[in-house]
Amino acid sequence: MANVKIENVVKRYSNVQVMHGVDVDIEDGEFVVLVGPSGCGKSTLLRMLAGLEEISDGTISIGGRVVNDVIPKDRDIAMVFQSYALYPHKTVFDNIGFPLKMAKQPDSVIKEKVTKAAEVLDLDHLLDRYPKQLSGGQRQRVAMGRAIVRDPQVFLFDEPLSNLDAKLRVTMRVEIKELHQRLGTTIVYVTHDQIEAMTMADKIVVMRDGRVEQIGSPLDLYDHPKNVFVAGFIGSPSMNFVHGTIAVKDGKKVFLSDHGLELPVPENNARTNQAVTYGIRPEHIQVGDQGVPMKVVVVEPTGSETQVFAKSGPELIDALVKDRISAKPGSELCYMIDPANVHLFDRETEQRI
Amino acid sequence: MRSNKLGWILLAPTLLILFFFGVLPFVYVVFVSFHQWNPFAASPEMIFNGADNFRRIVFDSAFLNSLGVTVAFVLFAVISEVIIGYMLAQAFMREFPGKAFFRTIHTLPLIMAPIIVGSVWKLMTTPSIGIIPHYLDKWFGISMNIGTSAPAAFFTIVVMDIWHWTPLVTLTLIAALVSLPRDPFEQAQIDGANKRQIFWHITLPMIAPALIATVFIRLMDALRTVDEVWMLTGGGPGSSTRFLGVHIFKEVFPKTNYGYGSTISVIVLYLTIVVCWLLYVSMLAPRNNRKG
Numbered sequence: 001m002a003n004v005k006i007e008n009v010v011k012r013y014s015n016v017q018v019m020h021g022v023d024v025d026i027e028d029g030e031f032v033v034l035v036g037p038s039g040c041g042k043s044t045l046l047r048m049l050a051g052l053e054e055i056s057d058g059t060i061s062i063g064g065r066v067v068n069d070v071i072p073k074d075r076d077i078a079m080v081f082q083s084y085a086l087y088p089h090k091t092v093f094d095n096i097g098f099p100l101k102m103a104k105q106p107d108s109v110i111k112e113k114v115t116k117a118a119e120v121l122d123l124d125h126l127l128d129r130y131p132k133q134l135s136g137g138q139r140q141r142v143a144m145g146r147a148i149v150r151d152p153q154v155f156l157f158d159e160p161l162s163n164l165d166a167k168l169r170v171t172m173r174v175e176i177k178e179l180h181q182r183l184g185t186t187i188v189y190v191t192h193d194q195i196e197a198m199t200m201a202d203k204i205v206v207m208r209d210g211r212v213e214q215i216g217s218p219l220d221l222y223d224h225p226k227n228v229f230v231a232g233f234i235g236s237p238s239m240n241f242v243h244g245t246i247a248v249k250d251g252k253k254v255f256l257s258d259h260g261l262e263l264p265v266p267e268n269n270a271r272t273n274q275a276v277t278y279g280i281r282p283e284h285i286q287v288g289d290q291g292v293p294m295k296v297v298v299v300e301p302t303g304s305e306t307q308v309f310a311k312s313g314p315e316l317i318d319a320l321v322k323d324r325i326s327a328k329p330g331s332e333l334c335y336m337i338d339p340a341n342v343h344l345f346d347r348e349t350e351q352r353i
Numbered sequence: 354m355r356s357n358k359l360g361w362i363l364l365a366p367t368l369l370i371l372f373f374f375g376v377l378p379f380v381y382v383v384f385v386s387f388h389q390w391n392p393f394a395a396s397p398e399m400i401f402n403g404a405d406n407f408r409r410i411v412f413d414s415a416f417l418n419s420l421g422v423t424v425a426f427v428l429f430a431v432i433s434e435v436i437i438g439y440m441l442a443q444a445f446m447r448e449f450p451g452k453a454f455f456r457t458i459h460t461l462p463l464i465m466a467p468i469i470v471g472s473v474w475k476l477m478t479t480p481s482i483g484i485i486p487h488y489l490d491k492w493f494g495i496s497m498n499i500g501t502s503a504p505a506a507f508f509t510i511v512v513m514d515i516w517h518w519t520p521l522v523t524l525t526l527i528a529a530l531v532s533l534p535r536d537p538f539e540q541a542q543i544d545g546a547n548k549r550q551i552f553w554h555i556t557l558p559m560i561a562p563a564l565i566a567t568v569f570i571r572l573m574d575a576l577r578t579v580d581e582v583w584m585l586t587g588g589g590p591g592s593s594t595r596f597l598g599v600h601i602f603k604e605v606f607p608k609t610n611y612g613y614g615s616t617i618s619v620i621v622l623y624l625t626i627v628v629c630w631l632l633y634v635s636m637l638a639p640r641n642n643r644k645g
Contacts, residue, residue: 052539073545085536089558098554102545146544 002063002076002153002186003028004049010057011044011210019044019210021058026203031180031187035197036207036233042190045207046156049188050079063153073102078147079156082163084139086131086146092118093127096145103150117145120179137168144176148183157189161196173199194234198222206230228350231279231343237307240285242278242315243347246270255344259314263292266339270353277350279343282307282320291336296327308333386615393609406616416617418592419600420624426507426596427575430514434571435564437515438522445523446530460520467517471584474513478585485509499586503593506586510594513581518574522567529563530556565636569629576625597621 004026011019019041026032034042047053049060051072059066067075078099086095093114094101100110118124121141131139140160147155157176161169177200180187191197197204198218206213206221206229214226218234225231231239244257246265253270255263255278263278270276287308294310294317301307306321310333319335327333344353386406390399410416445456462470477483478499486497499506537559541551557564579598582588588595588603595603597617605614 050539050543052542072539072542073547077543079540079543081536081540083534083536085534085540087537087541087555087558089561098541098546099544102541102550146540150544 003030004154004186004188005061006045006049006058007060008058009045009048009055009060011041011048011053012056017056017210019056022207022210022212024205024212024215026186026188029184029186031177031189031200031202032205033189033191033197033201033203034205034207035191035194036213038192039209040207041210042192042205042207043158044210046079046158046188046190049154050077050156051075076153077156078150078152078154079158080140080143080147080160082159084131084143084160084163086139086142088131090130091127092123092129092131092134092142092145095131095142096123096149099146099150113149114145117149120148121145121175136164137172140164140172141175144179148179153186155185155187157187159191160189161191162193169196176200195236198234204234206233224352225279225343226352228277228279228345231345231352235281237282237318237320239279239281239343240318242280244276244278246272246274246276248272255342257313257315261292261313261315264337264339264342265344266342268344268353270344274353275347276353277345277347279345280337280341282318284338284341285317285319286336286338287319287321287325287333288336289334291334293332293334296329296331296333298329299325299327310335382615382618385612386619388612390612391609392611399612402612406613407620409613410616410620415592415595416600419595419597422507422592422594423576423596423598426511426514426578426594427572429508429511430518430575431568431571433511433515434519434522435568438519438567439526439564441519441523442526442530445527460524462517463520463524465517467578467580468584470513470517471581474509474581475585478509499590501590503590506590506594510582510585513585514575514578517581518571522571525563525567526560529560533559561636565632568632572629572632573625576621576628 004024006022006024006026009019009022010017022041022045024032024045034045036042044053048055049062051067051070055068059068061067062075062077087098090098096117097110097114100113105113114127115124118127121144123138123141123145126134126138126142131142134142140163143160160176161172164172173196176187176189189196189200201218203215204218204221205215208229214221214230216224221230221234225234228241232241242255242257242261242263244255244261247254247256249262253265253267253272255265255276257263257278263280265278292312294312296308296310297316298309299306300309301324304322306323306325308319308321308325308327310317310319312335317335325333345351346353385399387401387403388399389402389405391397441459445452465473477485478497480486480496480498480500489495489497497505499509533556537555538551541555546554577598578596579602582594582596582599583602586594588599601614601617601621604610604617
C-alpha cells in the first residue's frame with residue numbers, strides 16, 4: 001500500500017501539449033476515480049502512472065519514491081485494461097500466475113496464490129480454460145486475479161467495466177468495491193461513466209482537456225460543483241442550466257432568464273445585473289400544483305421514478321419525480337424550487353458564485 | 354438444394370483444372386513409380402516391376418547422399434531465414450528514416466525467378482570475374498572457388514537461398530506482428546517480464562500460427578529446390594550440392610529413367626508430408642488438444 005503524488009505533470013506529443021500541469025494527491029488506501037469525457041487525458045494520466053507513457057514534465061511518486069524514470073515492472077503496480085489484455089495462448093491459471101512466474105516465485109507458491117485468488121474471484125472451476133472460452137465477466141475477473149496475486153502497492157483500472165453489459169457492470173462494480181474494502185490497497189480507477197465514479201470513489205478527480213477541473217468526494221462534487229462543467233458532468237440526469245441575470249424584485253434578489261422566466265435565488269455574492277448561469281438538478285425541482293406553471297413535453301416513466309421534460313415559458317426544464325404521475329404531454333403542471341438547491345455560476349468564467 | 358447445385362457448378366472449373374493438372378499427374382507419377390520405364394531407350398515399354406524401385410532406393414548411395422545434403426541445406430537455410438526474417442520484421446516495426454524505401458528494396462529478391470537468381474549468383478561467385486571471390490581474397494585473403502570446394506559451393510547456395518527467400522519470411526511476420534493487440538504486451542511489461550521473457554512468453558506464442566505456416570512454405574520450397582542450384586553449381590563439385598530436386602532432374606532427364614525418377618519423387622513427397630506433419634503435431638497440436 002502506498003500513497004501516490006502527481007505533481008504538475010505535463011504531457012507533450014512532439015509539439016502538442018495534451019496535459020497541462022496536473023496535481024493530484026492520493027492517500028494510502030484511497031479509491032480514486034479519474035473521470036471525464038473522452039479525450040480529457042484521464043487514460044493518459046493512468047498510463048503515465050503505470051509507466052507506459054513518458055512524463056514530459058513534473059513528477060509522479062508512488063510511496064514517496066519518484067518513479068518518473070522507473071520502468072513499469074519496478075513500480076510495484078498492477079493494471080487492469082479495458083480489453084482485459086489476457087494472454088490468449090495461456091490458460092486462466094497461467095494468466096493469473098504470469099506475474100508470479102516472472103518474479104521467479106517457486107511453483108508451489110504460484111499454485112497457492114493463484115488458487116487463492118481464483119477462490120476469491122470465483123474462478124476456481126475455470127483455471128484450465130483459455131480466455132476465448134470465457135464470458136466477458138469471467139475474463140474481467142481473470143484480469144483482476146492477475147492484478148491481485150501480485151499484491152501491489154497500487155491498482156490501476158482503465159475503464160475495466162465498459163465492455164460489460166449493464167447488469168454485469170453493476171455486479172462487478174460491487175465486486176471491485178468489496179475487493180477494495182477487503183484488501184485496502186490504493187486504487188486509481190479511470191472511467192467516463194459518472195455513475196461508476198459516484199458509487200465507487202472515495203475521491204473523484206474530474207478532468208477536462210488535460211486539466212483537473214475539481215477534486216473532491218462524490219457528494220462534495222454533487223453539492224458544490226466548482227464550475228458549470230463539473231455541475232453538468234456529475235449527477236444523472238444532468239443539471240438544468242438557464243442563462244440570465246440577477247435582478248431585484250420587491251427588494252429581493254431574483255433570477256431573470258434571458259427569456260423572462262423568473263426563479264428564486266439563494267443569498268450569496270451574486271451582484272445585481274450580473275450575467276449568470278442558473279443551475280438546478282432535476283431531482284431538486286418539486287413538481288406539484290403550486291408554483292411556476294410548465295407545460296409537459298415528454299414523460300419518461302422508469303418505474304421507480306419519472307422524468308418529466310416540460311416547457312416553462314420558453315425554457316426546457318428536466319424534472320425528476322419520485323412518484324408516478326399521470327401527466328400527459330401537453331398537460332399543465334407547476335413546480336417550485338428551493339433556493340438552497342440552486343447553483344449559480346458566472347456566465348463569463350463559468351465558475352461558481 | 355438449388356444453391357448447393359450452383360455451388361458445384363461454380364466450383365467445377367477449379368475442380369477440373371485441379372483434377373487434370375494436380376490429381377491426375379500425381380496418380381500417374383505414383384503409377385509410373387512401380388514400373389521400369391525408359392521411353393527413350395532401346396526398349397521403351399513400361400514394365401511393371403512391383404516395389405523394385407522402392408527397394409533400390411534404400412540402398413542407392415547417390416540418393417541417400419542427396420537426402421543428407423538436402424536435409425543439411427534445409428536446416429541451415431530455413432533456420433537462418435526464420436531468425437533473420439524475424440529480426441528484419443521487428444526492425445521494420447519501428448520507425449526510421451527511409452523505412453518505406455528499405456522495405457521495398459528488401460523485397461526485390463522475391464520477385465526474381467530462381468533461374469535468374471542462380472545465374473546472377475554464378476556471375477558473382479565465378480573465380481577471377483566474380484565480385485564475391487575478389488573481395489574475399491582482397492580483404493580477408495580467403496580464396497573461394499565453388500567449382501572445386503564442396504563447403505564453398507554448399508554454403509554459397511545456403512546464402513543465396515537466404516538472400517532470395519528471407520523477405521518472404523519478413524513479410525509474413527510483419528503481417529503477423531502488425532495484427533497483434535498492443536495491450537497484452539503492455540500488460541506483460543507491468544507483470545514484470547523483460548524483453549527476452551516477453552519474446553518467449555508472449556510474442557512467439559502469439560505469432561506461432563503465422564510462423565509455422567511460413568516455415569511450412571519455406572520447408573516445402575527448400576526441399577524441392579532445383580533451378581538456382583542447377584544454374585549455380587549443377588549439383589557439384591562431385592555430388593556435394595546434388596540436392597534431391599537436382600538428383601531427380603538428373604535421373605529423369607539426362608538418364609531418361611522415368612520409372613526410378615518417379616519413385617524418388619514419391620518418396621520425397623512422402624518425406625515432406627511426414628516432416629510437416631511432425632512439425633505441426635509438435636508445435637500446434639498440443640495447444641489445440643488442451644483447448645478441447
